[in-house]
Amino acid sequence: MTTLDQVPIRRALVSVYDKSGLEELVRGLHEAGVTLVSTGGSAALIEGLGIPVTKVEDLTGFPECLDGRVKTLHPKVHAGILADRRLDSHVQQLADLGVEPFDLVVSNLYPFRETVASGATPDECVEQIDIGGPSMVRAAAKNHPSVAIVTSPARYGEVLAAVAAGGFTLAQRQRLAAEAFTHTASYDVAVASWMGSVLTDTSEGTGFPAWVGATWEKAAVLRYGENPHQPAALYRSESAPGGGGLAGAEQLHGKEMSYNNYVDTDAARRAANDFAEPAVAIIKHANPCGIAVGADVAEAHRRAHACDPVSAFGGVIAVNRPVSVEMARQVAEVFTEVIVAPAYEEGAVEVLQGKKNIRILVCPVDEHPEAVEFRRISGGVLLQHVDHVDAEGDDPSTWTLATGEAASPEVLADLAFAWKACRYVKSNAILLAKDGASVGVGMGQVNRVDSCRLAVERAGERARGSVAASDAFFPFEDGPQVLIDGGVAAIVQPGGSVRDELTIEACKAAGVTMYFTGTRHFAH
Numbered sequence: 332m333t334t335l336d337q338v339p340i341r342r343a344l345v346s347v348y349d350k351s352g353l354e355e356l357v358r359g360l361h362e363a364g365v366t367l368v369s370t371g372g373s374a375a376l377i378e379g380l381g382i383p384v385t386k387v388e389d390l391t392g393f394p395e396c397l398d399g400r401v402k403t404l405h406p407k408v409h410a411g412i413l414a415d416r417r418l419d420s421h422v423q424q425l426a427d428l429g430v431e432p433f434d435l436v437v438s439n440l441y442p443f444r445e446t447v448a449s450g451a452t453p454d455e456c457v458e459q460i461d462i463g464g465p466s467m468v469r470a471a472a473k474n475h476p477s478v479a480i481v482t483s484p485a486r487y488g489e490v491l492a493a494v495a496a497g498g499f500t501l502a503q504r505q506r507l508a509a510e511a512f513t514h515t516a517s518y519d520v521a522v523a524s525w526m527g528s529v530l531t532d533t534s535e536g537t538g539f540p541a542w543v544g545a546t547w548e549k550a551a552v553l554r555y556g557e558n559p560h561q562p563a564a565l566y567r568s569e570s571a572p573g574g575g576g577l578a579g580a581e582q583l584h585g586k587e588m589s590y591n592n593y594v595d596t597d598a599a600r601r602a603a604n605d606f607a608e609p610a611v612a613i614i615k616h617a618n619p620c621g622i623a624v625g626a627d628v629a630e631a632h633r634r635a636h637a638c639d640p641v642s643a644f645g646g647v648i649a650v651n652r653p654v655s656v657e658m659a660r661q662v663a664e665v666f667t668e669v670i671v672a673p674a675y676e677e678g679a680v681e682v683l684q685g686k687k688n689i690r691i692l693v694c695p696v697d698e699h700p701e702a703v704e705f706r707r708i709s710g711g712v713l714l715q716h717v718d719h720v721d722a723e724g725d726d727p728s729t730w731t732l733a734t735g736e737a738a739s740p741e742v743l744a745d746l747a748f749a750w751k752a753c754r755y756v757k758s759n760a761i762l763l764a765k766d767g768a769s770v771g772v773g774m775g776q777v778n779r780v781d782s783c784r785l786a787v788e789r790a791g792e793r794a795r796g797s798v799a800a801s802d803a804f805f806p807f808e809d810g811p812q813v814l815i816d817g818g819v820a821a822i823v824q825p826g827g828s829v830r831d832e833l834t835i836e837a838c839k840a841a842g843v844t845m846y847f848t849g850t851r852h853f854a855h
């Protein structure tokens with residue numbers, strides 16, 4: 332079979348919902364002598380420009396009908412798109428049938444995602460499921476050896492350049508075809524996801540639909556992955572609520588973000604953004620080495636940093652309010668890999684830019700944080716609801732006093748802070764806090780007593796009079812005993828061990844208050 336490298340563009344089918352850039356495109360096509368065929372709204376726009384255009388209904392002899400549900404779904408259109416002009420038999424059949432071939436199809440689809448996001452009714456959403464558009468796009472993409480398909484207004488400049496150059500090359504048509512199938516595949520995933528979870532419940536009451544699809548668009552190739560021998564890239568979710576999140580953050584300064592920077596920054600944002608008051612989290616290797624709230628961000632940062640200044644070196648900082656100049660000055664004193672904030676007050680970025688290497692990111696606090704998280708395992712993926720604050724058992728008024736005197740409002744506030752903060756620490760997690768700031772963190776140990784030792788050791792003298800939170804129950808009294816010996820005044824933990832009595836006895840003997848939350852906050 333012969334290969335058609337360049338196919339001159341003489342006849343184009345135009346049917347676009349997004350009409351941006353259409354005027355320049357059709358003017359350019361017309362000036363280059365390209366014949367235009369088009370659907371209702373697109374044809375009206377072209378006609379309005381004084382450019383000759385054949386309406387699809389005049390081509391087919393069949394009116395657009397059913398409120399636009401049937402426009403291009405006609406053999407005269409689809410035979411013109413699908414004829415493989417490398418085959419004499421196809422060329423002959425077109426001639427016999429009196430069908431003229433198309434060299435170019437320009438189409439983009441009804442705004443289904445946007446309609447769903449607007450809170451439209453199911454009927455309105457269904458009406459925005461494009462049928463004729465994807466059929467044309469897929470047909471032209473399949474037949475890329477003969478036809479060029481363009482789905483993005485961003486490509487219109489290339490179309491005009493190709494027309495002038497004698498047509499798209501085969502390699503260009505292949506790339507456009509791949510882009511077109513991405514366009515329709517991503518569209519269909521959005522439709523199928525909505526149908527299987529919003530329109531109807533395919534989860535059989537479990538809350539997890541029978542099928543889950545997601546589409547991701549390459550945003551950047553990273554220098555490398557977790558280690559230099561691992562190639563890596565960043566892909567952006569095409570269905571993320573608001574389309575933002577960390578993957579959509581704007582970088583104002585500094586070296587390119589690395590794979591590990593993204594992982595740590597994600598952990599940092601998650602920790603800082605869950606607090607209502609000004610909060611700062613400093614993360615190393617996905618664990619907080621300091622987390623604190625304050626009257627303002629500068630105070631929160633000072634206190635978070637003070638938790639473990641040694642580990643904060645080379646850390647990633649997230650803050651849930653605009654960075655002030657005062658905070659920027661403090662941050663600039665310490666080697667910091669990344670700072671991420673919803674905004675920067677005037678002058679703050681300039682102060683931070685004094686440090687050549689710090690990566691400065693702007694990323695709004697997510698209005699609708701993702702409710703479900705995925706974790707890949709070999710051959711599959713695990714889904715779970717994100718462990719957001721306000722889980723049952725997070726409100727101190729629901730806690731049970733297991734032993735000791737009821738905590739004063741100040742101590743209770745510290746316990747509530749510690750309980751909230753410890754969920755951002757990898758298990759087994761023990762977090763010591765005082766006055767709304769962590770003072771010692773024991774993370775990621777394979778037994779809870781070692782996490783207690785680590786937290787107390789890191790807190791040093793500050794352990795005395797602090798409060799402790801444990802992300803899960805104590806299986807034995809050895810862990811709590813370490814905390815008691817370190818001078819901890821009160822403990823909060825889920826409770827629920829068969830040996831809770833031993834832990835209660837140890838606290839009682841030391842006069843230490845202990846609350847049970849009934850909720851666990853493992854983070855693996």
Ligand SMILES: NC(=O)c1ncn([C@@H]2O[C@H](COP(=O)(O)O)[C@@H](O)[C@H]2O)c1NC=O
Pocket residue numbers: 345346347348349369370371372373374399400401402403404438439440441460461462463464465
């Ligand atoms: N039904 C059809 O035959 C049909 N053919 C093309 N469309 C869509 O109609 C839109 C363009 O319509 P108009 O040119 O009338 O503004 C495009 O988004 C295109 O994908 C159709 N609409 C829906 O399925």
